[in-house]
Amino acid sequence: MEKKMRPKIIQQLRYLTIKNFKSMIREVSQLVWIFGYPLVFILLFRFGYGLEVFNIFAPGVIILAPIVLISQLAGHFAEEKESGTLQRLVTTPVSRSTVLLSGLFSQLIVAAVQIVVMLLLTLLFGVSINPNANIFLLFFIPFLVAFTSLGFGLILASVVRTASSAGGLAWFIILPLQFLGGLLTAPLLDFIPTALAAEAMGAVMIYGSTAFDPIGLNLILIAIWGIGLILLGILLFRRKTAIL
Amino acid sequence: MEIAIETHNLKKYFDEIHAVDGIDLQIPKGSLFGVLGPNGAGKTTIIRMLSTILHPTDGTATVLGFDIKKEALEIKKRIGVCPQELVLYPRLTARENIHLIAQMHGMAKKDYKERTDDLLGKMNLLDRANSLVKGFSGGMKRRVNVLMAVIHEPELLFFDEPTAGLDPQSRRVVWDFIRDFQERECTIILTTHNMEEADDLSDELVIIDHGKIISQGTPDELKGKLGEGDILEFKIKEIEQRNEIIERAKSLEFVRWGKPVGKHRIVLNALDGLRRVSEIMEVIKVKMEDISVRKNTLEDVFIDITGRRLRD
CATH class of the missing domain: 3.30.70.980 (YebC, transcriptional regulation domain)
Structure with missing residues (x-):
């Protein structure tokens, strides 16, 4: 029996990620939130303000998409804590780190799908993209923002007790990131990840730029934000769910 | 006599609360050992320490020969835990919930698929195997909760109040299921505040109150003391x-x-x-x-x- 049953971390990670996906896609409200929130702004700008305004704000709206993952990830881990499933899982030979990584992986896959869908929708609704725009950067910039969102989500999941409070408190992060970062208005704090990403996205999408400043520099700064937030989130989450 | 669990002066304090206050146990392999006590007596805390998800404040314990503090992974590979609460993934089916635990233990796909169907049949759940657990009644959830603990055929099983809130008919189904496991020489630790359950199932039991053992023996020995x-x-x-x-x-x-x-x-x-x-x-x-x-x-x-x- 023991020979047959040798749990491998990669397999555990795969099965947990699949489990997370199944749980997510079977909850319609989560799908509506993930795709619906950015879609509302696409429709608003395109049909409310017209194509000219839509062209200006499309980069910010695409950056908006991965920001919603903050509440998604925080809700996911808060639910695992609240329902006791996290504790049940760790009575099996799976580590807390593997459970944590599976949550991050599944959200990153969601982010990738979400960004592609939002890019395709903006194109479908007639946004003008500079012919010299680098397609990879159009995907990579919002994807990097997804990392910072996961960091914020983990930190939030560490401090809340329930999934519903995670969902509510997430707005205190999402809205400042959205408005102070200038995704839908002029930026007020140009050092926060959303402001850095919106500037880089606009440069690529509208001007077809590949210059180090703002693109390369901003990407490095967003990556620093992302790594810092995720490390802090992991540290806090592990501490809050540690064996006492 | 081979020993499955041995504890010496096991303690767990939560600030001023002495949840477990110096427990000494020797549980033979293959036995069904009951832990009987009122709510808040410390039964769940003992299970949580022995299943390595809670560190003791003091004392030592070995489970299947492994130290609970230093060799947690070895213990986790060999145990199954059925928690008191209904700990299930509501948006997974009964089958998926059970499979997940088997997958975490690294069971071969063919083995866990066959075994899951067999277990679901024994618990009268086969016709609902592909239904999402969130639509289940409390009794059905309780039975899935039990199956998740046993899918990987553990050497040692912890059942923490496995029949809490069940109707008499479902309770009998779970009791028969537990007895069936015992016949396979699996060691079972059963916590309960249901005296009929403790009396009917246990080979030996301890009665605990306020974190201390107040009496120990076979059900007949304990009743004989009166x-x-x-x-x-x-x-x-x-x-x-x-x-x-x-x-x-x-x-x-x-x-x-x-x-x-x-x-x-x-x-x-x-x-x-x-x-x-x-x-x-x-x-x-x-x-x-x-x-x-x-x-x-x-x-x-x-x-x-x-x-x-x-x-x-």
């Missing part, structure tokens, strides 16, 4: 005179002991109590609301030691 008399339980109106009434009863040579229980009751142990109820009534002179006469139960053992019911 003597061979019958248990007479009275509900009386003169509650302020309960101690005097008990003293009067104890003046009869065939009354072995008496205790006040709850707010209105008196429990007496009397030899040949059924035939001598009228004699007792004559001596104690009370206005009774009801009376019952029965054989000793584990609850009477608990009452004898603590003066309280398990449910109090």
